[in-house]
Amino acid sequence: MERKLVSDAFTLGVCYYPEQWDERLWEDDYRRMKEMGMDIIRVAEFAWTIFEPEDGRFEFGLFDRALDLAHAHGLRVIMSTPTATPPAWLTHAHPEVLNKTQDGLTYHHGMRRHYTYNSTVYREYCARIVRQLAEHYKDHPAVVGWQIDNELNCETDVFYADADHDAFRAWCRDKYGTLDALNRAWGAVFWNQTYTAWEQVHLTRKTAAGSPNPHQALDEKRFISDSAISFAKLQADILREVAPRHWVTTNGLFGNLDSHRLTDETLDFFSYDSYPLFYTMFGDASEPEPMRDRWWSLNLCGVRDISPNFCVMEQQAGPGGWTNRIQLPAPYPGQMRLWTYQSILHGADMVLYFRWRTATFGTEIYWHGLNDYHNGPNRRLREAAAVGEELRRVGERLVGRTYRADVALLEDYDNEWDGRLDTMHGVLRGPSMSAWFKRLQYRHMPADKIKLRGDATADELSGYRLAVYPHPTIMSERTAQMLEAYVRQGGILVLGARTGYKDETGRCRMMPFPGVAAALCGVHVDDFTLIAGDREPANVALADGSGRMFKAPLFNETLSVQDSGTEIIAAYASGWYAGSPALTRRKLGAGEVWYYGASFSEGAAEAILDLLDLPSPAADWARLPREVEFGIREDAAGGRWAYLLNYADREVDIELVRDCVDVLTGERLSGRTVMPAFGVRILEPAPQ
Ligand code: GAL
Numbered sequence: 125m126e127r128k129l130v131s132d133a134f135t136l137g138v139c140y141y142p143e144q145w146d147e148r149l150w151e152d153d154y155r156r157m158k159e160m161g162m163d164i165i166r167v168a169e170f171a172w173t174i175f176e177p178e179d180g181r182f183e184f185g186l187f188d189r190a191l192d193l194a195h196a197h198g199l200r201v202i203m204s205t206p207t208a209t210p211p212a213w214l215t216h217a218h219p220e221v222l223n224k225t226q227d228g229l230t231y232h233h234g235m236r237r238h239y240t241y242n243s244t245v246y247r248e249y250c251a252r253i254v255r256q257l258a259e260h261y262k263d264h265p266a267v268v269g270w271q272i273d274n275e276l277n278c279e280t281d282v283f284y285a286d287a288d289h290d291a292f293r294a295w296c297r298d299k300y301g302t303l304d305a306l307n308r309a310w311g312a313v314f315w316n317q318t319y320t321a322w323e324q325v326h327l328t329r330k331t332a333a334g335s336p337n338p339h340q341a342l343d344e345k346r347f348i349s350d351s352a353i354s355f356a357k358l359q360a361d362i363l364r365e366v367a368p369r370h371w372v373t374t375n376g377l378f379g380n381l382d383s384h385r386l387t388d389e390t391l392d393f394f395s396y397d398s399y400p401l402f403y404t405m406f407g408d409a410s411e412p413e414p415m416r417d418r419w420w421s422l423n424l425c426g427v428r429d430i431s432p433n434f435c436v437m438e439q440q441a442g443p444g445g446w447t448n449r450i451q452l453p454a455p456y457p458g459q460m461r462l463w464t465y466q467s468i469l470h471g472a473d474m475v476l477y478f479r480w481r482t483a484t485f486g487t488e489i490y491w492h493g494l495n496d497y498h499n500g501p502n503r504r505l506r507e508a509a510a511v512g513e514e515l516r517r518v519g520e521r522l523v524g525r526t527y528r529a530d531v532a533l534l535e536d537y538d539n540e541w542d543g544r545l546d547t548m549h550g551v552l553r554g555p556s557m558s559a560w561f562k563r564l565q566y567r568h569m570p571a572d573k574i575k576l577r578g579d580a581t582a583d584e585l586s587g588y589r590l591a592v593y594p595h596p597t598i599m600s601e602r603t604a605q606m607l608e609a610y611v612r613q614g615g616i617l618v619l620g621a622r623t624g625y626k627d628e629t630g631r632c633r634m635m636p637f638p639g640v641a642a643a644l645c646g647v648h649v650d651d652f653t654l655i656a657g658d659r660e661p662a663n664v665a666l667a668d669g670s671g672r673m674f675k676a677p678l679f680n681e682t683l684s685v686q687d688s689g690t691e692i693i694a695a696y697a698s699g700w701y702a703g704s705p706a707l708t709r710r711k712l713g714a715g716e717v718w719y720y721g722a723s724f725s726e727g728a729a730e731a732i733l734d735l736l737d738l739p740s741p742a743a744d745w746a747r748l749p750r751e752v753e754f755g756i757r758e759d760a761a762g763g764r765w766a767y768l769l770n771y772a773d774r775e776v777d778i779e780l781v782r783d784c785v786d787v788l789t790g791e792r793l794s795g796r797t798v799m800p801a802f803g804v805r806i807l808e809p810a811p812q
Pocket of ligand 1: 274275278397438478488491
């Protein structure tokens with residue numbers, strides 16, 4: 125499939141809901157958007173009943189007027205398919221399209237995303253409305269692309285309607301062929317779960333203690349992902365057939381969904397909705413050296429791995445809140461601008477603020493857009509207008525560039541999904557990934573976050589000096605061989621506890637830990653313990669005599685060296701396993717592999733990074749304080765721009781080591797200079 129570009133000049137825009145406002149406001153809204161440097165709006169993702177007020181009767185008048193007027197003002201339009209919110213007439217007449225909870229309760233009309241991907245009836249209604257919309261708007265001069273649905277798998281990422289159970293049965297038959305094969309893969313002899321007829325096979329259902337068969341639960345997640353992809357493909361195929369000039373995307377990044385395959389098979393590019401203020405609810409604000417909104421850079425790295433250049437369909441533009449849940453404060457002055465450039469640094473070639481004006485009714489009356497209810501001037505509008513003015517000047521030069529990183533942080537869908545149920549490895553992954561990303565950020569070492577696919581090759585990794593794959597519990601023999609080839613070619617691979625002991629069904633191998641990675645690492649795990657209850661995380665001490673120590677949280681494995689080339693880098697320094705090896709390094713070919721028998725604390729990541737002593741590309745540009753994120757985007761000719769983003773609420777000093785021009789202001793800079801609170805600089809080398 126030939127893919128269309130996001131845009132050939134940076135595009136700023138805003139999410140707009142013409143159906144929620146008096147039509148007399150539209151003209152003024154569009155005029156002000158354009159004045160603020162906005163060129164695109166996204167519309168219609170929740171407007172099905174406007175287009176189809178009753179079964180089979182279609183009306184386009186409202187959106188025709190809204191789009192014609194947008195076009196008259198020089199705005200482009202992203203149309204959406206409205207399938208995230210089925211009409212009341214549809215769910216009333218066909219309740220079988222509604223999703224159910226695992227114990228069989230129906231999700232009713234009154235919120236959104238209450239349907240299931242596998243209902244044949246729902247798919248027919250969706251196909252019809254998508255075709256109607258595509259036919260109607262395919263030649264509209266304002267329309268440039270389509271958003272499919274809205275945030276697939278948001279709100280709920282599990283589906284248990286009757287149609288899902290039926291579709292899962294068919295999926296299992298297709299995957300396993302025979303019940304014998306399914307029973308084997310699911311270890312069904314355990315607790316007498318053996319199936320003797322296909323009608324007995326279901327998605328996981330309510331069980332005592334809420335503990336389903338773990339192999340079935342893993343397949344369930346693969347099935348949900350396949351279902352979402354096939355639902356998106358149903359729509360994408362119609363859009364491509366009817367409106368081939370338009371691009372197709374969808375927004376979000378949610379659980380139980382292989383967004384990579386979704387994008388490869390159905391989209392021109394992926395889009396993300398970036399709400400950094402969620403850090404105030406789920407973040408590390410009360411911990412030492414918090415990353416706060418900078419964590420969204422890790423999310424954006426994940427998006428970049430799906431589409432190197434992408435769209436941020438919804439960029440936070442104000443305080444957030446639903447009437448009954450989610451309470452987010454107002455952004456600080458300058459933070460919205462900072463987040464816009466955070467998105468751009470990580471690969472966004474188009475950013476739309478969410479939303480133009482705060483809704484005056486409905487669940488999201490506290491999810492503030494750029495305009496307040498009163499519709500007069502405010503600080504958020506002023507800030508967005510300043511960004512619009514800047515981007516109008518430099519936008520053409522920003523797009524199509526590639527983020528450059530020497531470090532890869534690896535993860536994969538199988539372990540993410542298996543780890544949601546199997547907490548014995550699932551709980552390790554998040555803290556380890558965060559510890560690595562944070563320490564890399566504070567050392568100004570850009571990293572990519574990569575979802576490793578089953579068919580990945582060593583060449584795909586060979587551009588990375590360092591690859592950290594924290595806890596790949598499920599690992600195929602093929603992946604173990606691929607990682608070995610990466611190391612032999614010169615890569616540095618770091619693996620953590622609980623690696624390699626499960627096969628792709630999630631069954632455990634009859635091998636010493638770390639299973640299929642044991643030979644590669646040159647170690648066996650002799651003994652191990654979960655760190656829980658009264659077990660304290662052990663101290664680990666480097667073996668170089670430096671006395672340097674760090675903590676080994678969550679899980680501790682004691683290692684024994686199996687290969688004469690494997691060195692002990694650190695050993696446990698407390699508890700009953702004091703003195704046992706904890707961290708090893710094996711040199712292999714042109715590279716090396718490290719194994720660490722615990723989850724990675726920041727102290728462990730920092731110690732390994734110190735020992736590796738890899739250079740930061742920031743050294744060619746500037747000496748930077750920790751508060752500043754550093755990243756590089758490269759153009760097709762190899763020309764590099766350095767992005768500096770200050771996340772601190774105060775001014776910081778930086779010291780340039782080469783003469784630069786700030787792309788945003790045109791200023792020539794050298795030596796010591798300041799960055800204001802939440803400030804941004806994009807630097808290119810100054811002409812000699
Ligand atoms: C997004 C969603 C929007 C809006 C926003 C704020 O997840 O796509 O429609 O709900 O969050 O809650």
